[in-house]
Amino acid sequence: MQNYRFLIAYDGTRYHGWEHKKDVVTIQGKIESVLSLMAGEEVRINGAGRTDAGVHARAMVASGPVPTDKTPEEIRDYMNHYLPDDICILEVTPAAERFHARFNAKGKHYRYTIYCGRLKPVFDRKYVWTLDEGETIDCERMRKAAAYLVGEHDFKSFCGNKQMKKSTVRKLFAIDIKEDGDYVILDFHGAGFLQNMVRILTGTLVEVGAGRMEPAYMEEVLTGRCRQLAGPTAPPQGLCLMQVDYEKK
Amino acid sequence: MQNYRFLIAYDGTRYHGWEHKKDVVTIQGKIESVLSLMAGEEVRINGAGRTDAGVHARAMVASGPVPTDKTPEEIRDYMNHYLPDDICILEVTPAAERFHARFNAKGKHYRYTIYCGRLKPVFDRKYVWTLDEGETIDCERMRKAAAYLVGEHDFKSFCGNKQMKKSTVRKLFAIDIKEDGDYVILDFHGAGFLQNMVRILTGTLVEVGAGRMEPAYMEEVLTGRCRQLAGPTAPPQGLCLMQVDYEKK
Numbered sequence: 001m002q003n004y005r006f007l008i009a010y011d012g013t014r015y016h017g018w019e020h021k022k023d024v025v026t027i028q029g030k031i032e033s034v035l036s037l038m039a040g041e042e043v044r045i046n047g048a049g050r051t052d053a054g055v056h057a058r059a060m061v062a063s064g065p066v067p068t069d070k071t072p073e074e075i076r077d078y079m080n081h082y083l084p085d086d087i088c089i090l091e092v093t094p095a096a097e098r099f100h101a102r103f104n105a106k107g108k109h110y111r112y113t114i115y116c117g118r119l120k121p122v123f124d125r126k127y128v129w130t131l132d133e134g135e136t137i138d139c140e141r142m143r144k145a146a147a148y149l150v151g152e153h154d155f156k157s158f159c160g161n162k163q164m165k166k167s168t169v170r171k172l173f174a175i176d177i178k179e180d181g182d183y184v185i186l187d188f189h190g191a192g193f194l195q196n197m198v199r200i201l202t203g204t205l206v207e208v209g210a211g212r213m214e215p216a217y218m219e220e221v222l223t224g225r226c227r228q229l230a231g232p233t234a235p236p237q238g239l240c241l242m243q244v245d246y247e248k249k
Numbered sequence: 250m251q252n253y254r255f256l257i258a259y260d261g262t263r264y265h266g267w268e269h270k271k272d273v274v275t276i277q278g279k280i281e282s283v284l285s286l287m288a289g290e291e292v293r294i295n296g297a298g299r300t301d302a303g304v305h306a307r308a309m310v311a312s313g314p315v316p317t318d319k320t321p322e323e324i325r326d327y328m329n330h331y332l333p334d335d336i337c338i339l340e341v342t343p344a345a346e347r348f349h350a351r352f353n354a355k356g357k358h359y360r361y362t363i364y365c366g367r368l369k370p371v372f373d374r375k376y377v378w379t380l381d382e383g384e385t386i387d388c389e390r391m392r393k394a395a396a397y398l399v400g401e402h403d404f405k406s407f408c409g410n411k412q413m414k415k416s417t418v419r420k421l422f423a424i425d426i427k428e429d430g431d432y433v434i435l436d437f438h439g440a441g442f443l444q445n446m447v448r449i450l451t452g453t454l455v456e457v458g459a460g461r462m463e464p465a466y467m468e469e470v471l472t473g474r475c476r477q478l479a480g481p482t483a484p485p486q487g488l489c490l491m492q493v494d495y496e497k498k
Binding site for chain 2: 090125
C-alpha cells in the first residue's frame with residue numbers, strides 16, 4: 001500500500017492537541033476521520049510530534065499508508081474539502097515505504113511569539129502570549145540565558161511530564177531571540193523536544209528577561225534536574241511548529 | 250460634562266455589528282456598558298459609522314460625554330481592563346464640546362481583503378473573503394471598473410437598505426486595488442458610505458474581475474439605480490474600517 005507524507009497547517013485554538021484521543025477533538029483525529037471516509041476503511045497516520053492543546057502549526061509533517069486510487073493532488077483536495085477551516089493540508093506526496101514522520105525527523109523548529117505592548121493585540125490575540133500590563137523583558141538578558149541552554153543537556157527540569165521514564169537528554173541547536181516592535185519572537189531549533197519543553201523554556205527565559213532570574217542560574221536549573229527550578233509553562237497559544245527537518249536523499 | 254473621543258480596534262467576528270441593539274451583543278453596547286459601570290450612570294456614545302455584523306475595525310472613532318474624575322489614560326486602561334479581548338480602546342482624548350464622531354467625519358477608509366490562493370488561509374480565515382476554489386480575478390479589469398465608480402454618484406444600486414428614503418448620493422475619492430501574493434486588497438476612500446456599500450462594491454468588482462461583468466457595465470449599474478443590477482454583497486469578514494478622517498484644526 002502506498003505510503004504518503006502530509007504537510008499540514010492548523011490553528012490549534014479549538015483542539016485538544018494534535019494526538020488522537022478518545023472522546024475529544026484532536027487534529028490527528030479530524031484528519032484520520034477524513035482519510036478513513038475517503039478510503040472506506042480505518043486509516044491511521046503518525047505525526048512528527050505531538051503539539052499540546054491550543055498550539056498551532058504552520059508545517060506539521062505526518063505519514064501513513066492510504067488505500068486509494070486518487071492522485072496526491074486529489075487526496076489533498078478531498079481532505080481540504082472535508083476538513084474544517086482551521087486545518088489545511090498543504091501538500092500530499094508519495095513517500096518511501098519506510099518513511100515515518102516521527103522516527104525519521106532530524107530536527108524541528110518551533111516559534112514562540114510574545115506580545116509586550118501596552119494595548120491588547122486584537123487581531124492576533126490567539127497567536128501570542130500577551131504579557132501582564134507593564135511587564136517588560138530584556139532580550140539581551142534572555143540571550144545570555146539562552147546561551148546556557150543551547151547544546152546537548154539533560155532537560156529534565158524543562159519536562160512537563162512527571163512520569164517521564166525515558167531519557168530527558170535532548171540537543172538544542174539554537175535559540176534565536178529577536179524584537180519586532182511590540183513583539184518578541186523566540187525561535188527554537190532542536191533535534192527533539194520533551195513534553196511542554198518549548199513552553200517551559202519560554203516561561204523561564206521570560207523570568208530572566210523580567211529580572212526575576214539571573215542568566216547564570218540556567219546552569220543550576222539544568223544540573224538540578226527538577227521541574228520546580230525552572231520558570232512557569234508559557235501559555236500554548238503563543239507556540240507554533242514552523243518546520244520539521246528530514247535528511248535530504 | 251467633558252466630551253471624549255475614543256479610538257477603537259475590534260475583531261467583529263463575535264458581534265452583531267457596531268450599533269447598540271436590544272437583546273444582541275454589539276460593540277457599541279459592550280463599550281457603553283463598561284463606560285456606564287465606570288461612571289455609575291448610563292453613558293451613551295456615537296460611532297463614526299455602523300459596521301455590519303462580522304466587520305472589523307482597526308480605528309473606529311466614537312464620541313460622547315462621560316461623567317468621571319479619571320484622566321484619559323485612566324479611562325482607557327479601565328475600559329481595556331473590562332472589555333473582552335477582541336475590543337481594544339487605543340486612545341481616549343478630551344474633545345471639544347461640540348465634537349461628534351459621525352457628524353464631523355469628513356471621510357472614511359475601508360479595506361476589503363480577498364484571498365485567491367488554492368489552499369485555505371488557516372491563520373487569517375476570519376479576516377478575508379476566500380474565493381471559491383479555482384476562481385481567479387483580473388485586477389486590471391477591476392481597476393477599469395473602479396474608475397467608473399470613483400467620484401460623486403447616486404449609489405442606490407450599491408445600497409443594502411431597501412427602505413432607504415434619504416439621498417443615496419455619495420462621493421468616492423478613490424478605490425485602490427493591489428495584489429499581494431495570494432491576496433487582493435481593495436482600499437476604498439470616500440466621504441461617506443451607504444449600508445453594505447463597500448461590500449456590494451467589492452462583490453460587483455469581483456464579478457468584473459472574474460469576467461462575469463464588463464467594466465463599462467458599471468455605468469449602467471449606476472444609472473439604473475437598482476440593487477439587482479449590481480453584484481452580490483461580499484461577506485462581512487473581509488471588511489475592516491481602517492481610518493476616519495476629521496478636519497484638522
